[in-house]
Amino acid sequence: MSTLADLQARFINVLQQGPSAFPEGMFAGDRDRTLLGLKAHANTISHARLVALEQSFPRTLARLGGATFNRLSRDFIERPEVMSRSLRLLGECFADFLQAEPVDPASLDLARIEWAWLESYHAADLPALGLCDLAGLDEAGLLDLPVVLHPAVRMVRLTAPLAEQLPELPCDVQIVLISRPDALVLLHGMTSQRGEILAQIEKSAHMRNFIDSAIEIVGEAAALPHVLSLIEAGALASPHG
The missing domain is CATH 3.90.930 (Outer Surface Protein A; domain 3)
Structure with missing residues (x-):
């Protein structure tokens, strides 16, 4: 019998990896309807994470523009090491991620400053x-x-x-x-x-x-x-x- 930790890990894996990770017999009821519900839930989570990133870096968003920031944010939150983070820690290393993208140095500095601002806010x-x-x-x-x-x-x-x-x-x-x-x-x-x-x-x-x-x-x-x-x-x- 699966432990609660096993069930939780499989559930999270489905939310992170999508329908391809959906195991047979995980939920009671029709598989298609369950997948539809999970997709809606995953979309809600994804939207919340994108909004959290926008709220963490409002000045970087203003500098890069909404379309560019949204594209970069979607790529960032899909990274495996980012998926498991809480909303508060979501933007950690976002500036390092941007460094590998075609982003100007002043924008990189701005992202580092905004994350440092959040670290200061949450400090002891x-x-x-x-x-x-x-x-x-x-x-x-x-x-x-x-x-x-x-x-x-x-x-x-x-x-x-x-x-x-x-x-x-x-x-x-x-x-x-x-x-x-x-x-x-x-x-x-x-x-x-x-x-x-x-x-x-x-x-x-x-x-x-x-x-x-x-x-x-x-x-x-x-x-x-x-x-x-x-x-x-x-x-x-x-x-x-």
Whole structure:
């Protein structure tokens, strides 16, 4: 006798592979009518997945156009490794998939930014370190403050001029920083130097180490504005919340 897991696996296989995978005796009743019902259900699922992809990448959709985006989306969701994903994770690696298609580099950057936005939105919650948290500290307390990269932070290095679908960012940015200091996910434009400074936070146990790294990268005079800007963007957090 088949186990529940076996039945579920066969049912999912039929939904994914279509009528050719339909096993004899799986359902009671007329085979043709059962297949008709399964086709309707599979079409509903396919439509829901296409809509989910559109909602995950609305700016990429606007840039590529509906017809092109729909064609690429249909090819993407038919990939075996994508079929088993939940709707929330459906768009993972969509930008990598687009890279193998005739898609311009700015569109690829845009897709990466939109997926990073979603990753940031779903990331673990942790209060971002703010300038107000530093105001009451003396020099020793500030330098000894433990710091980590905020779990919602993502960085996307651009490979092409910024897509016009991101009008809120200056056109000369080199890296897009995605942060979620409070409830809202925010986009920030950064230079490569600032991105290099932020990357050092994973090697820094305390604010002292982070500031020293910034000084090594851009010099003492320029380090403070970069550090303050990253704090204001919500890129840092205290490991203790």
